[in-house]
Amino acid sequence: MAGDLGGPVSRSVFSWRDLGGEVALALTARPARTLLTALGTILGVAALVATIGLARTAGNQIVTRVSELEATEVVVSPERRGGFGGGNRNTGSAIPWDAESRLTRLNGVVAAGTRTSVNVGERLARSVPVIDPLGQTEYQIPVIAASPGLFEAARAQLLTGRTFDGGHSERGDPVAVLGPAAAQRLNVVRVDNTPSIFIGEEPLAVIGILADTARQPDLLSAIIIPDSLARARFGAEGVEEVQIEVAPGAAPLIAAQAPVALAPNTPELLRAAAPPEPERLQRGVESDLNSLFLVLGGISLIVGAIGIANVTLVSVLERTGEIGLRRALGARRSHIAAQFLTESVALGAFAGILGASAGVLSVVAVSASRQWSPVLDPWLPLVAPALGAVIGLVAGTYPAWKAASTEPIAALRGSA
Amino acid sequence: MSPVVELDGVGRVFPGPPEVEALRDADLVVETGDYLALVGPSGSGKSTLLHLLGLLDRPTSGTYRLNGIDTGVLSEPERAGLRASEIGFVFQAFHLLGQRSNVENVMLADVYRPGGRRRRRQRAIEALESVGLGHRLEGNPTTLSGGERQRVAVARALVSEPSIVLADEPTGNLDSRTSAAVMELFDELHGRGLTIVVITHDDDVAGRARRRMRIQDGNLTAIGAGAA
Ligand SMILES: Nc1ncnc2c1ncn2[C@@H]1O[C@H](COP(=O)(O)OP(=O)(O)O)[C@@H](O)[C@H]1O
Numbered sequence: 001m002a003g004d005l006g007g008p009v010s011r012s013v014f015s016w017r018d019l020g021g022e023v024a025l026a027l028t029a030r031p032a033r034t035l036l037t038a039l040g041t042i043l044g045v046a047a048l049v050a051t052i053g054l055a056r057t058a059g060n061q062i063v064t065r066v067s068e069l070e071a072t073e074v075v076v077s078p079e080r081r082g083g084f085g086g087g088n089r090n091t092g093s094a095i096p097w098d099a100e101s102r103l104t105r106l107n108g109v110v111a112a113g114t115r116t117s118v119n120v121g122e123r124l125a126r127s128v129p130v131i132d133p134l135g136q137t138e139y140q141i142p143v144i145a146a147s148p149g150l151f152e153a154a155r156a157q158l159l160t161g162r163t164f165d166g167g168h169s170e171r172g173d174p175v176a177v178l179g180p181a182a183a184q185r186l187n188v189v190r191v192d193n194t195p196s197i198f199i200g201e202e203p204l205a206v207i208g209i210l211a212d213t214a215r216q217p218d219l220l221s222a223i224i225i226p227d228s229l230a231r232a233r234f235g236a237e238g239v240e241e242v243q244i245e246v247a248p249g250a251a252p253l254i255a256a257q258a259p260v261a262l263a264p265n266t267p268e269l270l271r272a273a274a275p276p277e278p279e280r281l282q283r284g285v286e287s288d289l290n291s292l293f294l295v296l297g298g299i300s301l302i303v304g305a306i307g308i309a310n311v312t313l314v315s316v317l318e319r320t321g322e323i324g325l326r327r328a329l330g331a332r333r334s335h336i337a338a339q340f341l342t343e344s345v346a347l348g349a350f351a352g353i354l355g356a357s358a359g360v361l362s363v364v365a366v367s368a369s370r371q372w373s374p375v376l377d378p379w380l381p382l383v384a385p386a387l388g389a390v391i392g393l394v395a396g397t398y399p400a401w402k403a404a405s406t407e408p409i410a411a412l413r414g415s416a
Numbered sequence: 417m418s419p420v421v422e423l424d425g426v427g428r429v430f431p432g433p434p435e436v437e438a439l440r441d442a443d444l445v446v447e448t449g450d451y452l453a454l455v456g457p458s459g460s461g462k463s464t465l466l467h468l469l470g471l472l473d474r475p476t477s478g479t480y481r482l483n484g485i486d487t488g489v490l491s492e493p494e495r496a497g498l499r500a501s502e503i504g505f506v507f508q509a510f511h512l513l514g515q516r517s518n519v520e521n522v523m524l525a526d527v528y529r530p531g532g533r534r535r536r537r538q539r540a541i542e543a544l545e546s547v548g549l550g551h552r553l554e555g556n557p558t559t560l561s562g563g564e565r566q567r568v569a570v571a572r573a574l575v576s577e578p579s580i581v582l583a584d585e586p587t588g589n590l591d592s593r594t595s596a597a598v599m600e601l602f603d604e605l606h607g608r609g610l611t612i613v614v615i616t617h618d619d620d621v622a623g624r625a626r627r628r629m630r631i632q633d634g635n636l637t638a639i640g641a642g643a644a
């Protein structure tokens with residue numbers, strides 16, 4: 001009666017849908033335990049996501065702050081001299097008076113202008129020719145000599161009138177532009193009639209009043225006069241500094257070239273201050289934050305993986321009876337392994353999602369408290385669950401193998 | 417038609433150490449619709465024989481044909497397929513999953529069976545109804561009495577419509593009254609044509625079977641009709 005010997009025998013199956021269903025039931029059977037098992041991985045992923053996110057956010061903050069104004073600025077000033085040259089005032093500055101035209105020739109310079117504080121000695125400024133003995137009409141107001149390009153290089157905005165140009169400079173015209181604070185003290189409100197002011201006995205025609213300036217803030221409270229006038233009438237000796245506005249990204253180049261352009265023989269006497277390179281600064285901040293917290297995050301991930309491995313291994317031992325039953329119901333070793341491995345991978349992925357959410361929330365919370373705009377790499381919320389899944393895979397491999405090698409007859413013998 | 421079970425000189429030696437010859441040169445034929453009780457003292461080899469019949473273990477000698485198929489030449493996946501489709505187990509310890517409902521416990525028997533998706537819940541409900549638990553579908557086995565739990569386990573063994581049900585001390589964890597109820601269920605299933613092999617210590621349980629065999633020190637022998 002062995003006629004049907006060797007007839008087709010179907011192999012047992014375990015569909016993807018059933019695998020998913022069994023895993024979902026296993027993980028939701030004890031929610032608190034599932035959560036606790038995942039806790040280490042949740043914390044690890046959260047720490048990593050928060051670290052990367054905060055480093056990005058802080059780095060972006062630095063870039064934003066620097067790039068607006070400072071990244072397009074170079075300031076050249078004479079190197080501070082040592083004792084031997086300190087008193088040598090006669091030689092003036094290492095910066096020539098034609099600095100502006102030398103610098104605007106350079107590629108990458110948007111605008112450049114010299115500025116020099118003028119020592120007016122005892123001379124006070126006033127807006128009326130006759131001294132009124134009853135009220136105060138004379139003031140000590142700083143006087144700054146400028147080349148025409150300074151206004152643009154300082155991003156000055158006019159309230160009214162105009163600034164002086166190359167023609168005024170060449171002719172040494174007695175003109176002045178007032179900072180808003182100076183205009184207020186001198187009681188000058190309009191310039192259409194070119195009102196006169198006096199510095200000591202020197203009359204100056206006011207041709208413009210500034211509204212504001214982005215750089216060189218002391219212009220706001222000063223009387224600004226052409227540098228040629230300052231040399232001729234007020235004894236200005238040498239350029240104090242050159243303000244340069246450069247094209248975005250050109251700052252390092254111009255900082256290197258400007259001293260040579262200004263003083264080809266003695267560039268070492270000049271100091272060009274460029275902003276710190278934002279990217280390098282950003283990288284610096286990121287690596288500082290990262291190296292510390294990535295280590296912490298990595299450690300908690302390892303702890304998390306050990307946590308999953310540990311609990312999964314315990315649950316394999318607890319579920320010996322279930323494993324035996326499943327084998328009796330037709331499960332193969334590979335089906336048992338697939339189930340336990342999928343459980344820990346799903347647990348890890350779940351931990352990754354929760355951890356990423358917690359990490360993102362903490363980045364947003366910290367940013368809000370600092371009034372930063374949070375920056376998150378778009379791949380982070382996608383990679384985090386994958387990272388969790390990989391942790392689950394690593395952690396679940398040994399327990400799954402252990403479960404698969406459980407002998408069904410031994411497993412069923414128990415009284416579970 | 418082939419008999420459901422044909423054992424031909426089957427032996428099982430556990431290599432040890434110490435080496436144990438748990439079953440020795442056993443010959444057994446179980447025809448369709450048979451109801452066989454295996455009795456014997458503890459450690460005599462009853463469970464060993466049942467595990468061999470259930471394809472959970474392989475004999476170290478002899479041949480075992482299930483429905484005429486020589487199981488010795490089958491691969492593990494094929495043997496697992498036969499376990500899923502042709503064999504129903506009932507254990508002393510029930511082996512129900514406490515976190516799942518009764519009907520889900522029964523449905524588990526169809527997870528690994530080829531074609532086991534079709535009408536799975538419906539067939540599980542029918543199986544529970546056939547053991548008299550149609551009113552306890554969604555409850556949890558932990559809320560059931562021992563006798564009811566064993567009936568859920570019997571429903572799980574029946575749902576795949578196996579060729580044979582193997583029960584290892586099914587009343588070992590039950591008191592005598594619930595034992596009797598479970599055995600009445602077995603009688604009823606036998607009456608419907610089911611093939612059953614049951615291991616037991618209990619003479620009352622053995623007395624209900626159509627025929628009895630004894631294992632002593634791994635030797636399987638028939639018990640004469642008068643010895644019941
Ligand atoms: N996996 C095993 N390894 C070694 N010896 C075993 C194993 N399983 C059972 N045995 C031995 O085989 C004999 C029969 O055991 P078993 O079939 O469980 O007895 P019963 O079910 O009749 O109480 C016993 O001596 C037991 O110790």
Ligand SMILES: [Mg+2]
Pocket residue numbers: 462463464
């Ligand atoms: Mg036994």
